[in-house]
Amino acid sequence: MDLSERQLQILQAIITDYVENAEPVGSRSIAKKYDLGVSPATIRNEMSDLEEMGYLTHPHTSAGRVPSDKAYRLYVNELMKKKNLSAKDKRMINERLVASRDEFDRTIRHAAELLSEITHLASFAMTPATNQETISFIRLLPVDERTLILMIVGDSGNVTNTTLRLNSPYTQESLDLLSKNMTVSYKGRTLDDVLKNEIAEDVGSDIEALSQLKGNVMPSFLRTLEDMLNVNLYMEGMTNIFNLPEYTSIDRARDFMELFARKDWFTQKMLARDNGVVVTIGEENAVMKDCTLITATYHVDGKLVGKIGVIGPTRMKYDEITSIMEYLTNNLSESFKLPGSSGDGNAGKDE
């Protein structure tokens, strides 16, 4: 059963008012503030119907109405109009977001800070998931007779390296051989794949020196792969929620803060979300049943996908926040194109 035009207007008014004031809104105040051309009594009747349909709830008999998750969902899907960023917010992002590929993590973290500053909510940002990245080549570089650098180059140009110190000296030949050896074995395979299957694989080799070197290198190799796979999560502005009336109860505040302590879990949940701007409201979301979570994705070289997000009470300015996040992720994606590339981010890439 569809809602009438008037019901939609009333619902919209209630949502607007409640988002603003965080207090149950009554029929009279709607009639006064929003010019709907009907009396409070009529509004009351409509409200009663809306409540029956599940769009509104009632804290207690004589309180005003509060929008339900379902109402917000309707609002986000149908009623919400795209909002233009305020000049102030736009300027803030343009001036303060100094994105640089070289300092990837710092940029990401910065974006999260900015996001929480603008929205006055808690926010986070994650570096891209790299489990679909494939290995281009592996190289071992000599440092001194017992020290070497292990370098892994991924297909998106992602380069990671670690320094290893062995218990015994190695030879230059075995180093070169192992480099080739490993490159042949792993080239084109995804990090995920290698990490999961490599433990079982045999390390054996004909040449004694090589075999020994490989035995020394493999643990570091696997650990480095793991590091490459790790998604970094930065959470910012968690304490912002203390300013919101819904978090004056210690218990809710505590629950919220627990997110901080469960970063790994949270990261997993966020990785599982779809790309693009995604809004999950209240019960819809698996993280905090009484919060709304909005995530958006940015791209690196038009390929790898990272996420940023905002967490707050279901009562939030959906239109503004989604616009801000869209703008911000577009900016990030633009900054993270390969240098010199113009279009899809694949030009100028050759190994």
Add this chain to the structure above:
Amino acid sequence: MDLSERQLQILQAIITDYVENAEPVGSRSIAKKYDLGVSPATIRNEMSDLEEMGYLTHPHTSAGRVPSDKAYRLYVNELMKKKNLSAKDKRMINERLVASRDEFDRTIRHAAELLSEITHLASFAMTPATNQETISFIRLLPVDERTLILMIVGDSGNVTNTTLRLNSPYTQESLDLLSKNMTVSYKGRTLDDVLKNEIAEDVGSDIEALSQLKGNVMPSFLRTLEDMLNVNLYMEGMTNIFNLPEYTSIDRARDFMELFARKDWFTQKMLARDNGVVVTIGEENAVMKDCTLITATYHVDGKLVGKIGVIGPTRMKYDEITSIMEYLTNNLSESFKLPGSSGDGNAGKDE
């Protein structure tokens, strides 16, 4: 004016009781629980004197007494007896603290987790400050015609490296030359020194190619030094404080949580503290005036110094917590000795 034996006993009893129950303690309950052989009235008189001397305070006329910062200070300095770790805590540390030099940061973080789990308070751990570390040598390693690895080796064996991608190709000779060049310039100088003075120094060189390469490398070099200097701070168990009666007020809880958001500032404050086990109570400490902060130091190779710490209300079990921290830092220091070294951690080190 010194305290009498009886006054000390009473003070001790009040502290013990208050630490346990978090409620103002009255004369009657002390007389009952602790066998001091005097009546409540006598205790009342003594309490009154103790209050006059500043060891106790009075929330209001008809409440019991609460120990002041000064009382805790006296307790920590004079009254407190070293406590043996409970077998349970000892076992927990021994079993769960898998310290490994290779995964330094993870170990440190783990230590913080453990500490907050045992003490049920908020805790933190910092990686060592490296500002006194000196540079041993610098090396540039070729990867492909535009990519190279910059490696900086410190005197304590600390190795850091970054991958650089240049806009234009470089030559092998200029690479070798620059490596030597930089090593000569920076060998023996502290990271701090180089970082502070290098921006001013002239990049100029006779050879054009070298000069250009150097211009490309220097920014990364400086940034990498900065990374080496950065102390990592891990905070754990912040939400533990929600279980304490002193943090049922949202405002205090918020103030506490703000620490999370001010990690840089916090790190600076912690670096400024003395080594060893340091207890600062309430007003004594510059971080949170109504908290107690206990820090302790661990050593790496008997040289670099990192810190772990506990933050909580002034009402805490000083004896237990200091013992735990001492035990934990000893364990860490032991684990972070150079492999193969026995005594001062300087054997087996040769470049």
Add this chain to the structure above:
DNA sequence: TGTTAGCACTCGTCAAGCGAGAGTGCTAAT
């Protein structure tokens, strides 16, 4: 038939008042 005015009713909040309980501080007796 949809809309509205009127009114009784419900519920939460706030302030005031009261009694109980805990603890002190003083005084006088030991």
Add this chain to the structure above:
DNA sequence: ATTAGCACTCTCGCTTGACGAGTGCTAACA
């Protein structure tokens, strides 16, 4: 110097009553 006794103070929990906000229903109206 210590202690028993007692008046006094203050908090806490409970109840009460007034007030305000808001609803839901009914009857009148266009």
